[in-house]
Amino acid sequence: MILKPSLVSLALSACVLSAPGVQADTSETHPHAAVEQSTFGTLPDGxxxxxxxxxxxxxxxxxxxxYGGIITSLDVPDRRGTLExxxxxxxxxxxxxxxxxxxxNPYFGAVIGRYGNRIxxxxxxxxxxxxxxxxxDGPNHLHGGDTGFSRVLWHATPFDNAEGSGVVLTYTSPDGDGGYPGQLATTVTYTLTDANQLxxxxxxxxxxxxPVNLTQHSYFNLNGEGSGSVLDHQLMINADAFTPVDATLIPTGDITPVQGTPFDFTEPMAIGAxxxxxxxxxxxxxxxxHNFVLKRAADGNAMRLAARVIAPDSGRVMEVSTTEPGIQFYSGNFLDGTLTGxxxxxxxxxxxxxLETQHYPDSPNQSAFPSTLxxxxxxxxxxxxxxxxxx
Known part of the structure; x- marks a missing residue:
């Protein structure tokens, strides 16, 4: 969502009304939560x-x-209340x-930028x-390149307010960084609410x-990380179409209906089916x-339901809502057992x-796609x- 200055306050107000968990005035305290800090490690430069x-x-x-804005863990209760x-x-x-x-380079849990997905x-x-x-990524650019946002040290400020607790991450990418024009000042805010929303x-x-296309690259297993395959997870994606790709995973430019294809997740379906x-x-x-083209919200709200995932064994349910027009569903195809968690x-x-919320891949080269400029x-x-x- 790229907004003219005169529209920023109006659009942000709409988001506040429509999306629970928006960061509130940090001067208000939130008595039930706290942010603890500890040393995570040392980078090669000290x-x-x-x-x-x-x-x-x-x-x-x-x-x-x-480092990379990485979400390293997320403990969520199952149907018995057990946190994993x-x-x-x-x-x-x-x-x-x-x-x-x-x-x-699986990008576990990282902030992706300047441009999520492929160019x-x-x-x-x-x-x-x-x-x-x-x-x-072969002949293409992927997830910001070799020095993308997933590999930088962000400035972090913890907060605790009436909406929840979290961390504000800021980073300024210099003009020409990775080949991109312009100095890009970026803020990413993670808020954990008492309604179990991230x-x-x-x-x-x-x-x-x-071009700017920011996203978050967490890999989920709702039975618990390290518990095996996710192929039994039931997935719904709120999309009637997807963007097919060529042999190098660049969109062909077509927007293809999912009906009658293995990409139809308009009703819950096991990932492995x-x-x-x-x-x-x-x-x-x-x-x-692949990138899925999300349906617009019925009430015209900028936020839209993008996906819902249910793990039958644990009973955990995850819903994804977003202001973005697309979502990349990646089924962990290149995980091969060489990394131990x-x-x-x-x-x-x-x-x-x-499930990476996003504008469509290769939008800077695809004039028919929503602009990322x-x-x-x-x-x-x-x-x-x-x-x-x-x-």
Whole structure:
């Protein structure tokens, strides 16, 4: 969502009314929650990464590090009230810096920017000028390149207010960083509410026109991280269409109805029910790794329900709502057991899934897609809410 200055206050007010968990005045205290801080590790340049632990009055807890804005754990109750960590990741910075992790580069739990997802050929054009980016995914640019937001040390400020507790992360990407034009000042706010909601607010401004597409890359397993496959999870995606991809996973430009295809999740369906069907799109993605075109909210509200996931074994339910027009469903196709998580168990094939709210991949090169260009004087705002319950 890119807003002109005159519309910012009106649109933000609408978000406050429509989306629970928006960050309130930080001068109001919230007696049931606290943010604890501890050292998470040391970067190669000697800087220290900090871990922030946030707990709500239901006992749900989240840990976040200022390195990459990574959500390292998320403890959620099951139908019996038992808390388990439902996101893939590690319990020390050294694991995120390890050669094995950097080689696999799954982006566990990280903030993704400047541009989430792929840009074809590692380049785009603005006003006749071609900008060249790193090609870190075959012939294409992926998730901000080699020095994206997932690998920087953010400035973190914990807060505790009437809406919940959390961390405000800020980072300024310099003009030309990774090949992108403009100095981009970015704020990402994580709020954990007492309604068991994780609210993520994104904001950015720029000094030059530039594409911006921020997202969050947590992998979920609602039976608990390290507990095995997610193929039995029941998934609903609120989308009648998706954007098919070419052999390098760049959208073809088509918007294709999901009806009659393995991409139809308009009604709850097990993730694994059709994942191995012999279709070109599933073969190209090695499973699901596609952008879904979300339905507009019926009441015109900027927030829309994007997806719902149910884990039959644990009874945990996760709903995803967002202001974004799309969501990338990734079924953990490249997890292969070489990375061992917090539980001490390896992360095997399809042992976690990601639901990344976003604008469509390669939008800077696809004029028919919603624009991701942010201009000086405008403000990028986006919100995603992950709501947890049981059944």
């Amino acid at each position: 800087r220290t990464a900090t871990l922030y632990r946030i707990v709500n009055d239901q006992g749900m807890a989240m840990t976040v590090t200022d 960590d439902v996101v893939l990741g590690f319990d020390s910075l050294s694991n995120y810096l390890s050669t094995a992790y950097q080689r696999a 074809a050929g590692g380049q785009f054009e603005i006003d006749g000028h071609t900008y060249t980016l790193a090609k870190n 609210v993520i607010d994104y904001r950015a401004t720029t000094t030059k026109t530039t 059709r994942i191995d069907q012999n279709t070109t799109q599933l073969e190209r993605g090695k499973g699901y790794d 917090k539980s001490g168990r390896p992360y095997g094939h399809r042992s976690g899934f990601a 942010l201009s000086p004087g405008d403000t990028y705002r986006s919100r995603t809410v992950y709501s947890f319950s049981t059944q």
